[in-house]
Amino acid sequence: MGDEGGSRRGGITRDLQKLKQQAMAYYQENDVPRKLEELLNSTFYLQPADVYGHLANYFSKLAKPPSICKIVGKPILDGLGLPTLQVEISCIIQNFPKYICSVAIPTHFEIVENALPEVLDAEEAERDQAVNTAVQWINLSITEELWGLVPSNQAEVDHRLRIFFEHKVQEDKERKELERSQEEPVLAPPPVIPPPPPPPPSKKKGQKAGRRDTLLEKPVLPPEPPEPVLHGSMAIGAVSLAVAKASATLASTPLYLTLALLKHDQGIELLLEIQKQVNRAMETLQPPKPETKKGHNGGKRAQPPITGKVSHLGCLTINYDTVEQPLLLIQGICSNLGLELGVNVHLAINCAGHELMDYSKGKYEVMVGTQKSAAEMVELYVDLINKYPFIIALIDPFRKEDSEQWDSLYAALASRCYIIAGAASRSVSKLLEYRNISTLKFHGLIIKHTNQTTMSDLVEITHLLNGKKHLAVFGSTDSESSDDSLVDLAVGLGARFIKLGGLSRGERMTKYNRLLAIEEELVQSGAWGFSEEHNFSFFQEDATATMAEETLGPLDSIFPTEVVEESAKA
Structure with missing residues (x-):
């Protein structure tokens, strides 16, 4: 009994000693x-x-859950070496501040090729002021506005950001009114009424009809002034994105899933949408990889050489004599690689109509020395689609001022090709303000995350587009950074396509790599689906109906399961 009692006491002593050691280790x-x-x-x-x-x-x-304790705005350089904005988020985690993540947002400024030095200097000053004001907003005010909020509460974060921005807009309005009131009034001279024009010469009897160019054409409307952008507004969009990324980081989930949950509230619809969107995007990314190994002309001697340069968007600038030559070049390269255009690869043309207008002549200059009227441009696009049916989208075929030609082109091609508005569209804030997508006829819009656009705004605009049966296309701006969040935005919010630019330079390659990473995640999780062939037959009824309507009629759902069913019916 004594030995057993001693053994038991010895065991208890060892257990107590072990517990003391564990407690000491925990305390240390x-x-x-x-x-x-x-x-x-x-x-x-x-x-x-x-x-x-x-x-x-x-x-x-x-x-307690992590809460925001610090937001830092910093000026950084984008892919062109120009200033843009970076935002860093820190949170309180178990009573200690900890850095979570950072994001960069591109500026809204367009890059104009061969611009005059004075234009470049003025834009540089504007860009610097926009970025520096955004940094001040973040470091002096926005951190205090969002301090203590949980990053997962995106709705509350965006609400406070909207209120903050509205106050800044009001302050700017009051400042401008004060400046105007302090200016001395200048009496304008009375208007000079010009004399009436002389009557046209009367046509002599027997005179033959003149040439067609004597017929008066409609005057070309001047370009609309760009939407005013308040300096500092990019702070709103950047902080909203940073908070969303922080929420994803803290939850150890991809950013696209966090955003998708904001919109869908469940995962099944999200995965059905993702598998189609990423699959379609990857199809357009496959050809350039083998192309770069075989040479730009695909080894085909008959193709025109690529003698130009790479633009700031990563696109090859080539010399050509006809509009069809670049398409023939791509067609030859795909043929050499064993790819069939219209089956394996589809093309979208960024027409950039607003950049083609020669205002001195009132016509679009489609090539050097080749001008066409707006009506002639409709015929050009219809001919292109007739010859090359593998073109599935035309982006900004006209200026937004030429609404009559948008209507004509939509009526002619809506059942065969997507008509997409990019520069011809309003900003996200204006679209949400007026709740009217546009009076133009098109299938979808290119959405850009800039300035004061929040994550809640992006969810709302994609809901609005979905309700109108329009396509959402997420696109990068001219001044891009190496932040890859745009891809997660596009996938998470169910964008039909994503417009990133050429396969070159780090600021774009990071986004393409992110697409590949998302694809790998979906394959590993078993969520990767099938490839959808484009079938525009279901647009025909809508194209006819819209001629008598102010807004687009319903298109079939962009969800892949319903599209497959409709294709099977056709």
Whole structure:
């Protein structure tokens, strides 16, 4: 009995010793003695009950979710070496501040090729002011506005950002009114009424009809002034994106999934949408890889050489004598690679109609020395689609001022080709303000995340587009950074396509790599689906109906399962 009692006591002693060692290791690992000492030193004047209450509050905070404690705005350089905005997010996690993530947002400024030096200097000053103002907003005010919020509460974050921006807009309006009131009024001279024009010469009897160019053509409308952008507004969009990314990082989930949950609230519809969108995007990315190995002309001697340069968008600038030559070049390269255009690869043409207009002549200059009227441009696009049916989208075929030609082109091609508005569309904030997508006829819009656009705004605009049965296309701006969040935005919010630019330079390749990473995640999770062939037959009824309507009629759903069913019916 004695030996058994001693053995039992020895076992208890060893167990107690082991527990003491574990407790000591825990205290040392979490630095509990130092924390207790700091608390006791800071509360030496309190009663014991107060000290214990303070300790209870301190340790209770360990169980609280992470909250925003610091937001930092910094100017960085984008892919062109021009200033843009970066935002860093830090959160309180178990009573200690911790850096979470950073994002960069591109500026809204367009890059104009061969611009005059004075134009470049003025734009550089505007860009610097926009970025510096955004940095000030973030570091001086927005951090305080969002301090203590949980990053997963995106709706509240965006609400506060909207309120903050509205106050800034009002301040800017009051400042401009004050400046105008302080200016001395200048009496304008009375208007000079010009004399009436002389009557046209009467046509002599027997005179033959003149040439067609004597017929008066409609005057070309001047370009609409660009939407005013408040300096600093990019801080709103950047902070909203940074908070969304922080929420994803803290939850150890991809950003696209976090955004998708904001829109869909469940994963099944999300995965059905993702598998189609990423699959379609990857199809357009496959050809350039083998192409670069075989040479730009695909080894085909008859193709015109690529003698130009790479533009700021990563696109090859080539010499050509006809509009069809670039298409024939791509067609030859795909043929050499064993790819069939219209089956394996589809093309979208970024027409950039607003950049083609020669205002001195009132016509579009489609090539050097080749001008066409707006009506002639409709015929050109119809001929292209007739010859090359593998072209599935035309982006900005006209200026937004030429609404009559948008209507004509939509009526002619809506059942065969997507008509997409990019520069011809309003900004996201204007679209949401007026709740009217546009009076132009098109299938979809290119959405850009710039300035004051929040994550909630992007969810709302994609819901609006879906409700109108329009396609959402997420696109990068001219001044891109190496941040790849745009891809997660496009996938998570169910964009039909994504427009990133050429396969070159780091600011774009990071986004293409992100697409590949998302594809790999979907394959590993078993969510990767099938490839959808384009079938525009279901647009025909809508194209006819819209001729008598102010807005587009319903298109079939862009979800892949319903598109397959409709294709099977056709």
